[in-house]
Structures are given as structure tokens and as C-alpha cells.
Amino acid sequence: MLKIAVIGGDGTGPEVAREGLKVLAAAAKKEGFDYQSKDFDYGGERYLAQGGDPEKPGKPPINDAEIAELRQFDVIYLGAVGHPDVAPGILEKGLLLKLRFDLDQYINLRPVKLYPGVDCPLKDKGPEHVDFIVVRENTEDLYAGGGGFLRKGTPNEVATQEMIATRFGVERCLRYAFELTRKRNRKKMLTLVAKTNVLTFAHDLWWRAFNEIGEADYPDIKRDYNHVDACCMWFVKNPEYYDVIVTPNMFGDIITDLGAMIQGGMGIAAGGNINPAGVSMFEPIGGSAPKYTGQNVINPLAAIGAMAMLLQVVGDIKDDAKVARAGDRVEAAITKTCPKLKSMSAGRMGYSTTEVGDLVCQAL
Numbered sequence: 001m002l003k004i005a006v007i008g009g010d011g012t013g014p015e016v017a018r019e020g021l022k023v024l025a026a027a028a029k030k031e032g033f034d035y036q037s038k039d040f041d042y043g044g045e046r047y048l049a050q051g052g053d054p055e056k057p058g059k060p061p062i063n064d065a066e067i068a069e070l071r072q073f074d075v076i077y078l079g080a081v082g083h084p085d086v087a088p089g090i091l092e093k094g095l096l097l098k099l100r101f102d103l104d105q106y107i108n109l110r111p112v113k114l115y116p117g118v119d120c121p122l123k124d125k126g127p128e129h130v131d132f133i134v135v136r137e138n139t140e141d142l143y144a145g146g147g148g149f150l151r152k153g154t155p156n157e158v159a160t161q162e163m164i165a166t167r168f169g170v171e172r173c174l175r176y177a178f179e180l181t182r183k184r185n186r187k188k189m190l191t192l193v194a195k196t197n198v199l200t201f202a203h204d205l206w207w208r209a210f211n212e213i214g215e216a217d218y219p220d221i222k223r224d225y226n227h228v229d230a231c232c233m234w235f236v237k238n239p240e241y242y243d244v245i246v247t248p249n250m251f252g253d254i255i256t257d258l259g260a261m262i263q264g265g266m267g268i269a270a271g272g273n274i275n276p277a278g279v280s281m282f283e284p285i286g287g288s289a290p291k292y293t294g295q296n297v298i299n300p301l302a303a304i305g306a307m308a309m310l311l312q313v314v315g316d317i318k319d320d321a322k323v324a325r326a327g328d329r330v331e332a333a334i335t336k337t338c339p340k341l342k343s344m345s346a347g348r349m350g351y352s353t354t355e356v357g358d359l360v361c362q363a364l
């Protein structure tokens with residue numbers, strides 16, 4: 001039976017996660033499978049309640065025994081991380097990134113898909129133009145935490161932040177992306193997004209690995225390359241160009257926020273932190289939106305989309321057709337629901353958070 005750990009998290013996280021779980025319950029009933037879910041209260045409130053320092057990292061927001069418990073589940077469903085009373089970085093690093101790293105969720109999968117009826121800020125672009133997937137490496141690069149200070153606090157201070165690329169980490173990410181491109185079977189084109197003209201060490205490794213692996217094992221996949229700055233330009237000018245993109249962690253972080261905007265905003269953008277052989281974690285990619293907390297106005301579609309991905313990916317990995325079909329069903333229901341909303345933005349949907357969840361359930 002599918003076992004899901006639910007971390008509602010901070011701000012509007014628990015509200016949107018609740019809608020995702022509501023849709024899951026309805027979809028599981030339609031497909032006829034059972035599952036278990038268990039709630040965990042990790043987040044800013046608990047960190048502060050347990051005496052965590054709001055200013056600097058102290059007590060860990062999640063400890064190793066708690067992570068070990070999460071390993072007993074098939075998958076994690078996350079609402080949001082980020083609390084207004086906790087300094088930036090403490091929860092992000094101590095909870096979100098810790099989970100991604102400790103559970104070795106080395107792929108961050110972020111589809112950029114404009115659903116019908118959703119306003120696109122790009123002139124003359126519709127759902128037929130915005131439909132691609134970003135595969136963001138999720139455990140290395142500037143996120144690995146390498147670096148330090150020298151003479152901190154003095155006028156001669158030196159601070160370094162290291163861009164880490166390992167052949168192992170790059171290769172497993174590239175292979176995942178090649179396989180996905182093959183399976184998706186659209187343009188069969190994989191675009192590496194990097195900055196080989198400046199980052200001549202780390203991205204040279206990416207470039208060589210990309211070509212070696214592609215040539216040896218994926219001759220059917222067209223290899224394409226964009227510098228990251230040019231990629232940002234094409235997202236706006238020609239998004240229909242893309243099929244699958246693979247990119248290092250930091251660039252992936254940045255371009256997927258731009259991607260979220262061209263698919264209609266943070267209210268609709270979902271992502272998955274995937275360890276194909278371990279415990280993955282699915283989340284809406286927007287933040288905790290503290291100012292909307294408890295008002296029943298936040299858009300739950302990103303969280304519901306994350307639930308669709310969870311079911312599709314976990315169904316696939318566990319080879320469980322019912323679960324995977326439930327994921328497709330949820331995605332189709334989102335497609336039917338989008339045109340009913342006036343806007344994807346909080347407070348302007350024409351419906352409340354819970355009503356949008358109900359609309360998706362009805363469309364299943």
C-alpha cells in the first residue's frame with residue numbers, strides 16, 4: 001500500500017496540501033487503490049516552539065532520527081517551507097535542502113506547462129507553445145554548501161561559495177534526462193542549459209558528459225545546448241522550441257521561476273524532488289505566502305499538480321498502474337478546472353481555496 005508522509009509546513013502550505021489530499025482521496029476511490037498518509041509538523045512553528053533561534057541556525061528544524069522515520073514512507077508530500085519570524089536560510093537549509101540532500105533526491109523535475117484557459121504573459125502564446133520539462137540537478141553545484149570565510153568581519157574579508165560538479169552527480173542527472181526525453185517521445189530533443197563560455201571547469205564537465213553519454217547510449221536523442229542567458233531569452237520569445245531541458249542546480253532554480261511565470265504563475269507550478277531508488281518529495285514550487293495564511297484565498301492548483309506528479313512518478317517507479325492512472329486523472333481534472341478560474345492569483349480566482357479543490361474533485 002502507498003504510504004505518504006505529509007509535511008504541510010508553513011504559511012499557506014497546510015491549506016494547499018489539504019486540497020491535494022482531498023483530490024488524492026477522490027482519485028484513489030475512482031481508481032480503487034488504498035493508501036495511508038501521516039502528518040508531520042516540521043516547519044517554522046515547530047522550530048520556534050522547540051526553542052529554535054529565529055536569527056541563526058541552532059537546533060535543527062529536523063533531526064536525523066526524524067529523517068530516518070521519513071525513510072519508512074514511499075513518498076513525501078510537502079506544502080511549503082518559510083516562516084516570517086525565522087531568518088531566511090534557516091528553514092530552507094535546515095529543512096527543505098536537508099531533506100533533498102539526505103534523501104538524495106538528485107532530480108528536481110519541473111514541468112512548465114500552460115494549461116488551457118490560463119493567462120500567459122507572453123503575447124500570442126497558448127498551451128500549444130508552452131509545454132516542456134526542466135530537469136534540475138538537485139544535490140550539487142552552489143547548493144552543496146562548499147565555501148567559507150577568511151578574515152570574516154574585517155575589511156579584508158574573503159568569502160567563497162563553491163560550484164561543485166561531480167562526474168557521478170552530473171552523469172546520473174543527465175541519464176535521467178535522456179531517458180525522460182526518450183519516454184516523452186515528442187521532439188526527442190534534450191537541451192543542456194549551462195554557461196560553458198565562462199564556467200570553464202564545472203560546466204566543461206557537464207558538456208563532456210552530456211556528449212559522451214548522448215553519443216554512446218542515446219543516439220536517438222537530439223543534443224542541443226543553450227547558454228543560460230540565451231535560454232531566458234528563448235523562454236520568452238520561443239518557448240515552443242523546448243522539449244526537455246537539463247541544467248545544474250542554481251541555473252535550474254532561476255530558470256524555473258521564469259518558467260513558472262510563463263505557465264501562469266506560482267499558483268500553478270509544481271515540482272518533484274526525485275530519488276528514483278528512494279523516497280521522493282513533491283511540492284508546489286511557490287513559497288509559503290504568509291500574508292495569505294488562513295484566508296482560504298490561496299491557489300491550491302500547484303499543490304494539486306504536485307499530487308498529480310507524485311502519483312504519476314511513484315506509480316511508475318512502483319509499477320502500480322492504478323496509482324499512475326490516478327495521477328493522469330488528476331492532471332486531466334486540473335486541465336478541466338483551469339478555464340473555470342478567473343485568475344491563478346491568490347484572492348482573484350473567483351473561488352476559494354477549498355472550492356478550487358472541490359472543482360478538481362468533481363472533474364476527476
Ligand code: IPM
Pocket residue numbers: 092093096097253285
Ligand atoms: C526552490 C526554492 C528553494 C531552492 C529554496 C527555498 C532553498 O527556491 O525550491 O526553488 O532554491 O531550491
Ligand code: MN
Pocket residue numbers: 253254257
Ligand atoms: Mn526557487
